[in-house]
Amino acid sequence: MVPYLRGQDLFHFVDGSSKPPSRLLSDKTTVNPNFLAWTKMDQMILSVKISTLSYNLIAQMVGHSTSQVAWSAIEKLFASQSHARVIQLRYQLATISKGASFVFYYFRKLKHLSDTMCAASAPISSDEFTSYLLVDLNSDYDALVTSVTARLELMSPEELYSFLLTLESRLVHSNHLPMSTTLSANYTSSSPHFNNRGRGNYRG
Numbered sequence: 001m002v003p004y005l006r007g008q009d010l011f012h013f014v015d016g017s018s019k020p021p022s023r024l025l026s027d028k029t030t031v032n033p034n035f036l037a038w039t040k041m042d043q044m045i046l047s048v049k050i051s052t053l054s055y056n057l058i059a060q061m062v063g064h065s066t067s068q069v070a071w072s073a074i075e076k077l078f079a080s081q082s083h084a085r086v087i088q089l090r091y092q093l094a095t096i097s098k099g100a101s102f103v104f105y106y107f108r109k110l111k112h113l114s115d116t117m118c119a120a121s122a123p124i125s126s127d128e129f130t131s132y133l134l135v136d137l138n139s140d141y142d143a144l145v146t147s148v149t150a151r152l153e154l155m156s157p158e159e160l161y162s163f164l165l166t167l168e169s170r171l172v173h174s175n176h177l178p179m180s181t182t183l184s185a186n187y188t189s190s191s192p193h194f195n196n197r198g199r200g201n202y203r204g
Helices: 002-007 033-051 055-059 067-095 103-119 126-135 139-150 157-190
Strands: none
Touching: 033 067, 067 103, 067 126, 103 126, 103 157, 126 139, 126 157, 139 157
């Protein structure tokens, strides 16, 4: 709503800076045309605003007759909800665990929490995000964590994510190598060795 109202030069109706003109002209009997125009626009804004609300919120708008009063009521309602939500999100960020999940899923969970913090008007900095990203990596990532934390300036989340994906790919590849090497060694040691006459000697 804020970009729309600012773009239409109407935000002053909801932030309280625009006050309604006098209802009557100086003769105290004629209705002020400016008051009628102001009221008409204010009610249009109120109508548009209410049309964007959920059913439960619309019920709480009963009795709020101007767009500014309704806007203030919504702000207070969401401010209290946002504060509780921010506390919950910070707890989730502090306790999130990578576990056995891939870097892609781990990063996506953190990014979702970070975006939700931003939507709750409590964005976290890139350095904070990077710190949350590093805190629960297992020992396989110790060298990278040490390298990143030793830098004077932390990597951006996007740059660090790229490094983590590369390292994960190498870890997955190297973890498969011993298995294939062992299988190859076992196969070689258990294969028959042929003598000059073509008969096999089976050596354990």
